[in-house]
Each structure stands twice: as C-alpha cells, then as structure tokens.
Amino acid sequence: MSNLEIIAPSATPIEGLxxxxxxxxxxRDVSKRYGGFVALNKMNFYIGRNEVVGLLGDNGAGKSTLVKMMSGINPPTSGQIFANGKPVNFNMRSDSESAGIETIYQDIALVDQMSITRNIFLGREITNSFGFMNHKAMENKTIEILGSAVQISGIDDPDKEVGFLSGGQKQAVAIARAVHFKRNILLLDEPTSALSVRETEHLLAYVRDLKTQGTSSVLVTHNLYHAFQVCDRFVVMSHGAKVYEARKEDTSIEEVTYHVIRT
Structure with missing residues (x-):
C-alpha cells in the first residue's frame, strides 16, 4: 500500500471507546500529512493490557500508516502518543522498542541469508568481555527459545538459514524474537496473508497464548474470521479515520463486516 492515502473531505473521525x-x-488525535495529503486524521487509538485489538479496513484506510507510526517509522504530524500514561515521542524505531513494541510485518523483515540465531539476536547480539559476539551463548539461548518460548514445528537447528523456512516458520521466529526480548506489544501487519491454513492456525494460537502471558497484540487483517478468532476489540478505519469501534461481546461479525464494506 502506498504511503499516500488520501482522506475524503467528508470523513469525520468518531470518538470511539x-x-x-x-x-x-x-x-490521541494523531494526524499524518504528506504535503497536502492527509493519511491520518485525528486518530484516537489505544492498546490495553492483555488484549488483542483488530485493526480493520479496506486498502488505503490508513492501517499501515498507523502501524508505522506506532513502530516509530513515521512520526505523527500532530497529536500525542502515550506509553503507560506518559507522553513519548516516536521519532525512530528505537523509540518504540524502548516502549516495548515489536512489529511483525507482512514481509516478516528477517534476513534470509542469516541463521535463525543471527536473526533472533540481530542488533542485540550477546557479546563477551572483549566486545566480540558470543556465538555459543546466542546459539544455546536460541535452542532454549525454540523449545519453550514459541513452539516452532520442524525446526531443531538454530544454525539453519531463515531462507529455507516456510512462511509460518518465519513468522514463528519473528514472534519468538519478540517474546524473548520481553515486548509487551506485538504489531502484526497482515501476518497471515502468505501462510497456509495450518500455519495460520498456529499463528493465531500464538497470539492467543501471548495474551495469557501478558503480551498484547494489534492484528491488522482483511480476514474478519481470523480477527473474530482472537480479537477482544475491533477498530475499523476508512480514509485515515476511525469509523467504528466495538468490543467483541458488543458486536457481531456481520456488523463489523457491514462497517468495513460500507466505507
């Protein structure tokens, strides 16, 4: 999706929950402008503790722009961001990482030519007292992660190159990395788009399990059936604004579908 998402002049943001x-x-009231284009229009959005939020809407709705803003890639033009009730500035990726946020993109953002171990510790390598990478320590920790943090079917070699993994296994490695580094928020941008049915079920199960362990998630998806399997609350966007929001117990898949397609 292009970064330039044009908002219709008549679009009016709703207050929401x-x-x-x-x-x-x-x-709070975050907006993103690119010259005369408005990609987000006074968007209000929050992620609670131990919950999964479904971020829904058609192409060009502004979902990816919002995810990039929460990831620290696209700072807001205006508005405020709060982490645990304290104002923060997300001007770069490290800012969102400091707030405990990990983003798992549709293209997964792993390096195919590197091993599972190197991908898990990329940019966060374990070093010895001389400042050199401690490969053995990282390998041992990866074996522990693969066996406990997230069960990854079919993977028993931490030195295996990521390029030889299936789409579902790559997603699991990315999630394992986030879990190991104690992220309290996972942003999943269309994570099931290239997965098989079985891999999709595994990923959704990961999201459910992580919630019980204290990790909240935002699931960006076009598949409302997947969203209803795991999400506690739904936010529907259109043309850069929130047009509908409801908790799962207060809505139905038919009602959410109506708000997605009517925009």
Whole structure:
C-alpha cells in the first residue's frame, strides 16, 4: 500500500471507546500529512493490557500508516502518543522498542541469508568481555527459545538459514524474537496473508497464548474470521479515520463486516 492515502473531505473521525485503565499505548488525535495529503486524521487509538485489538479496513484506510507510526517509522504530524500514561515521542524505531513494541510485518523483515540465531539476536547480539559476539551463548539461548518460548514445528537447528523456512516458520521466529526480548506489544501487519491454513492456525494460537502471558497484540487483517478468532476489540478505519469501534461481546461479525464494506 502506498504511503499516500488520501482522506475524503467528508470523513469525520468518531470518538470511539474510552480505555477503562491506563493503556500500554495510546494515540490521541494523531494526524499524518504528506504535503497536502492527509493519511491520518485525528486518530484516537489505544492498546490495553492483555488484549488483542483488530485493526480493520479496506486498502488505503490508513492501517499501515498507523502501524508505522506506532513502530516509530513515521512520526505523527500532530497529536500525542502515550506509553503507560506518559507522553513519548516516536521519532525512530528505537523509540518504540524502548516502549516495548515489536512489529511483525507482512514481509516478516528477517534476513534470509542469516541463521535463525543471527536473526533472533540481530542488533542485540550477546557479546563477551572483549566486545566480540558470543556465538555459543546466542546459539544455546536460541535452542532454549525454540523449545519453550514459541513452539516452532520442524525446526531443531538454530544454525539453519531463515531462507529455507516456510512462511509460518518465519513468522514463528519473528514472534519468538519478540517474546524473548520481553515486548509487551506485538504489531502484526497482515501476518497471515502468505501462510497456509495450518500455519495460520498456529499463528493465531500464538497470539492467543501471548495474551495469557501478558503480551498484547494489534492484528491488522482483511480476514474478519481470523480477527473474530482472537480479537477482544475491533477498530475499523476508512480514509485515515476511525469509523467504528466495538468490543467483541458488543458486536457481531456481520456488523463489523457491514462497517468495513460500507466505507
């Protein structure tokens, strides 16, 4: 999707639901402009503790722009961001990482030519007292991660190149990396688009399990059936604005579908 998402002049953001406790992350009236184009229009969005939020909408709705903003890739033009109730500035990727956010993109963002171990510790390598990478320590930790943090079917060699893994196995490695580094928020941008049915079920199960372990997630997806399997709350966007929001117990897949397609 292009970064230039044009908002219709008549689009009016809705207030939506209010958090009942201090959210892990909250965006208040955030907007993103590219010259005369408005990609996000006074968007209000929050991620609560131990919940999965479904971020829904058609192509060009502004979902990816919002995810990139939460990832620190695209700073907002205006508005405020709060992490655990405190104002923060997300001007770069390291800012969102400091707030405990990990993003798993549709293209997974792993390096195919590197091993599973190197991918898990990429940019966060374990070093010895001389500052050199401690390959053995990273390999041992990877074996532990593969066996406990996230069960990855068919992987028993931490030195295996990521390029030889299936799409589902790559997603699992990315999730394992996030779990190991204690991220409290996972942003999953269309994670099931290239997965098989079995791999999709495994990924959705990971998201459910992570919630019980204290990791909240935002699931960006076009598949509303997948969203209803794991999400606690739904936010529908259109032309850069929120047009509908409801908790799962207060809505139905038919109602959410209506709001997605009517925009």
């Amino acid at each position: 209010k958090p009942t406790e201090t959210p892990l992350l909250e965006m």
